[in-house]
Amino acid sequence: MFETLTEKLQTVFDNLSRRGKLTEADVDAAMREVRLALLEADVNYKVVKDLVARVKERAVGAEVMKSLTPAQQVVKIVHEELIATLGQPAKLDLSGPTPHVVMLVGLQGSGKTTTAAKLALHLRKSGQRPLLVAADTYRPAAIHQLEVLGKQLDIPVHSEGDKVPPPQICANAVRRARESAYTVVIMDTAGRLQINEDMMRELEQIKQLTKPQEVLLVADAMTGQQAVNVAKTFHERVGLTGLILTKMDGDARGGAAISMREVTNVPIKFVGVGEKVDALEVFHPDRMAGRILGMGDVLSLIEKAQATMDEEKTRSAAQRLMKGEFDLEDFLGQMQQMRKMGPLSQLLDMIPGMGRLTKEIAPEVTDKQMKQIEAIISSMTREERRRPEIINASRKRRIARGSGTTVQDVNELLSQFKQAQRLMKQLAAQGKGRRGGRFPGFPGLPLG
Amino acid sequence: MLKLFRRTKEEELADQQRLHDSLEKTRSGFMGRLSTLFQPNELTEQTWEELEETLIMGDVGVETTLALVEKVRQRARQEGLKRTDQVQAVLKQEMLALLDHPAEMALDEPRLLTVVLVVGVNGSGKTTSIAKLAKLYKDHGRKVVLAAADTFRAAAVRQLEIWGERVGVDVISQGQGADPGAVVYDAIRACQESRQADLLIVDTAGRLHTKYNLMKELEKVRNVAARQVHKAPHEVFLVLDATTGQNGLSQARHFKEAVDITGVILTKLDGTAKGGIVFAISKELGVPVRFVGTGEKVDDIAFFDARTFVESLFK
Ligand SMILES: Nc1nc2c(ncn2[C@@H]2O[C@H](COP(=O)(O)OP(=O)(O)OP(=O)(O)O)[C@@H](O)[C@H]2O)c(=O)[nH]1
Ligand SMILES: [Mg+2]
Numbered sequence: 001m002f003e004t005l006t007e008k009l010q011t012v013f014d015n016l017s018r019r020g021k022l023t024e025a026d027v028d029a030a031m032r033e034v035r036l037a038l039l040e041a042d043v044n045y046k047v048v049k050d051l052v053a054r055v056k057e058r059a060v061g062a063e064v065m066k067s068l069t070p071a072q073q074v075v076k077i078v079h080e081e082l083i084a085t086l087g088q089p090a091k092l093d094l095s096g097p098t099p100h101v102v103m104l105v106g107l108q109g110s111g112k113t114t115t116a117a118k119l120a121l122h123l124r125k126s127g128q129r130p131l132l133v134a135a136d137t138y139r140p141a142a143i144h145q146l147e148v149l150g151k152q153l154d155i156p157v158h159s160e161g162d163k164v165p166p167p168q169i170c171a172n173a174v175r176r177a178r179e180s181a182y183t184v185v186i187m188d189t190a191g192r193l194q195i196n197e198d199m200m201r202e203l204e205q206i207k208q209l210t211k212p213q214e215v216l217l218v219a220d221a222m223t224g225q226q227a228v229n230v231a232k233t234f235h236e237r238v239g240l241t242g243l244i245l246t247k248m249d250g251d252a253r254g255g256a257a258i259s260m261r262e263v264t265n266v267p268i269k270f271v272g273v274g275e276k277v278d279a280l281e282v283f284h285p286d287r288m289a290g291r292i293l294g295m296g297d298v299l300s301l302i303e304k305a306q307a308t309m310d311e312e313k314t315r316s317a318a319q320r321l322m323k324g325e326f327d328l329e330d331f332l333g334q335m336q337q338m339r340k341m342g343p344l345s346q347l348l349d350m351i352p353g354m355g356r357l358t359k360e361i362a363p364e365v366t367d368k369q370m371k372q373i374e375a376i377i378s379s380m381t382r383e384e385r386r387r388p389e390i391i392n393a394s395r396k397r398r399i400a401r402g403s404g405t406t407v408q409d410v411n412e413l414l415s416q417f418k419q420a421q422r423l424m425k426q427l428a429a430q431g432k433g434r435r436g437g438r439f440p441g442f443p444g445l446p447l448g
Numbered sequence: 449m450l451k452l453f454r455r456t457k458e459e460e461l462a463d464q465q466r467l468h469d470s471l472e473k474t475r476s477g478f479m480g481r482l483s484t485l486f487q488p489n490e491l492t493e494q495t496w497e498e499l500e501e502t503l504i505m506g507d508v509g510v511e512t513t514l515a516l517v518e519k520v521r522q523r524a525r526q527e528g529l530k531r532t533d534q535v536q537a538v539l540k541q542e543m544l545a546l547l548d549h550p551a552e553m554a555l556d557e558p559r560l561l562t563v564v565l566v567v568g569v570n571g572s573g574k575t576t577s578i579a580k581l582a583k584l585y586k587d588h589g590r591k592v593v594l595a596a597a598d599t600f601r602a603a604a605v606r607q608l609e610i611w612g613e614r615v616g617v618d619v620i621s622q623g624q625g626a627d628p629g630a631v632v633y634d635a636i637r638a639c640q641e642s643r644q645a646d647l648l649i650v651d652t653a654g655r656l657h658t659k660y661n662l663m664k665e666l667e668k669v670r671n672v673a674a675r676q677v678h679k680a681p682h683e684v685f686l687v688l689d690a691t692t693g694q695n696g697l698s699q700a701r702h703f704k705e706a707v708d709i710t711g712v713i714l715t716k717l718d719g720t721a722k723g724g725i726v727f728a729i730s731k732e733l734g735v736p737v738r739f740v741g742t743g744e745k746v747d748d749i750a751f752f753d754a755r756t757f758v759e760s761l762f763k
Binding site: 044 | 501504505506507509510511569570571572573600601602603604606607610611614624656657658659689691692693694695696698699716718719720721724725744
């Protein structure tokens with residue numbers, strides 16, 4: 001099992017906070033963990049080096065806030081540095097005369113075709129008249145794929161089969177757009193390796209003929225160390241104006257985002273979060289930074305939660321959680337609601353601290369275990385759920401009988417809950433120390 | 449064990465050459481440094497650091513890299529190695545050990561009908577790899593049929609059908625939106641009856657391994673095969689893009705859990721990526737790499753040979 005950075009940093013920081021003071025040696029110890037974790041998240045080796053140097057410089061420096069433990073201070077700096085590196089999100093540049101030309105480029109299988117359709121839908125929703133261009137004449141049925149998507153969305157697709165050279169297809173499409181008053185042209189080019197000279201030259205030709213306003217690199221969030229070379233070469237050859245990170249609905253930590261930002265310095269404009277045509281989102285650097293650090297993605301969780309349960313409940317549950325008022329009922333409620341929303345471990349990972357929590361509760365909380373947790377808590381009285389400390393041996397026997405489990409199971413759950421509670425208290429305490437009572441490392445969290 | 453399908457020496461050499469060629473590009477890149485690293489020089493602290501860097505840059509992963517380097521360091525101490533070229537030999541051994549697996553594949557065993565399930569995340573190269581496998585095995589006298597069980601992605605069926613025509617093998621499909629299990633059911637019947645085929649390769653929709661429902665669907669597809677043919681599916685290949693970083697291990701783990709993958713097809717090795725994550729997959733999950741994809745053309749496939757793979761890194 002991967003250990004997330006949260007877990008590792010928590011261990012290091014537990015030690016640090018015990019010592020209470022941040023020395024250069026402390027920072028070095030923490031930086032080793034930060035470095036390893038960033039590498040595990042697929043941030044490029046060289047980029048990590050620079051990043052760690054920047055963080056270290058700031059950490060050893062003077063700015064130690066009164067309200068934070070040294071450990072929290074370091075997490076905060078790492079998080080801020082990542083956010084800074086990820087840069088601010090940017091919109092598509094649709095200024096000037098129409099048609100605006102948008103060109104999608106990238107490696108094979110990165111998700112260009114799907115993204116083209118998503119973008120077209122997104123733009124139409126904002127009042128544009130998009131024209132899709134099928135410029136991948138190489139992959140079998142790539143043109144057909146785009147045509148099917150276009151039909152599905154009722155967005156026209158310009159295609160000339162697979163015999164016409166792509167630069168010509170693209171030039172024709174732009175001409176057609178001008179004549180038929182389309183406002184945006186989105187060109188789906190074939191996937192290619194950045195080292196394939198002929199194919200890269202083709203992109204240069206397309207660019208030259210169509211003068212795109214946006215050249216977007218579509219890259220897979222799962223990309224490893226090569227993200228740097230890929231982004232760098234595409235940028236050198238065709239001058240990128242933005243990045244789109246796809247397949248963000250998986251469990252990739254997405255360190256490639258940092259790498260690509262660092263070498264191109266162009267903004268991340270969208271992230272792809274699913275196979276459906278509306279699964280395109282604006283980029284949130286703070287969420288991404290949290291994700292790369294394995295610190296959870298509180299905002300996404302809350303958004304997801306709102307989709308499945310009513311807002312009031314979410315808010316109060318989250319608020320109680322933040323305040324550290326966390327009893328067995330909350331524990332169960334959280335578990336139940338999260339189960340409604342999808343695979344448990346994935347969701348738990350989105351809550352700060354929960355990554356560690358799930359592992360402390362059980363390495364893998366299966367549905368079966370979940371049922372058992374439910375059964376045990378349901379067999380408790382209200383009072384017992386609120387004040388688990390009153391659960392003595394005879395109560396345990398009763399609960400075990402009532403839930404068809406053993407006293408041992410009950411004990412196990414209680415000790416898991418205690419750990420969870422302790423963790424929540426820790427997290428809440430961190431939250432209180434900060435101005436505005438916000439959660440450390442999660443700026444903008446509208447709660448607590 | 450009697451094999452229906454045995455490669456000739458020339459074919460093996462051609463495979464090695466192809467793998468070697470594809471790695472050539474990589475070698476000139478960061479892995480190239482591995483070679484220069486191993487000029488017969490004195491060992492220094494920097495040697496170890498550079499080694500670590502090189503492995504990590506090859507997506508081998510922090511954990512595996514640290515373990516490898518530590519092991520080699522230890523052996524260097526014990527065996528009193530003083531020069532970088534000696535360390536190279538030891539490192540190669542250790543890397544090879546991580547990739548060590550029995551060479552036999554269920555795919556090559558004789559039986560009436562062999563069913564191969566091909567799975568992986570979106571865009572990893574499943575459909576292309578299936579076309580390549582179909583050609584490879586057809587050329588060796590197998591009667592191959594493909595099942596278009598990616599009924600989800602737009603034009604996926606058409607893509608496989610085009611490959612089928614190019615390679616000259618039948619494709620069984622029910623169009624987009626059909627139940628993938630039903631497609632596999634049909635395809636197996638067709639193999640056993642009208643088509644008289646002995647090798648069925650099933651193309652499945654790309655899916656992220658974290659999607660609970662989609663993984664369940666895959667389990668169902670697997671069960672359909674298992675119910676119809678004794679011990680099927682005989683192979684379940686995970687198609688892994690060599691560009692993938694550490695997430696590759698999570699992919700392999702989830703797919704193994706859901707459909708018990710038996711091997712990895714490592715694609716896009718013609719790029720600059722190394723696919724170093726296969727060391728972790730091989731070691732931690734015991735899943736061997738079986739084939740490598742080295743391009744977009746139908747012949748761009750080679751049997752994975754651990755020795756060539758590791759050997760080439762140090763050329
Ligand atoms: N350079 C290179 N490209 C490859 C290789 N294998 C596949 N590709 C390309 O990768 C892209 C995606 O391949 P597909 O076979 O469609 O991938 P898939 O896994 O079936 O994709 P989905 O079904 O959409 O999940 C295509 O453009 C292929 O040509 C390879 O070994 N090298
Ligand atoms: Mg496919």
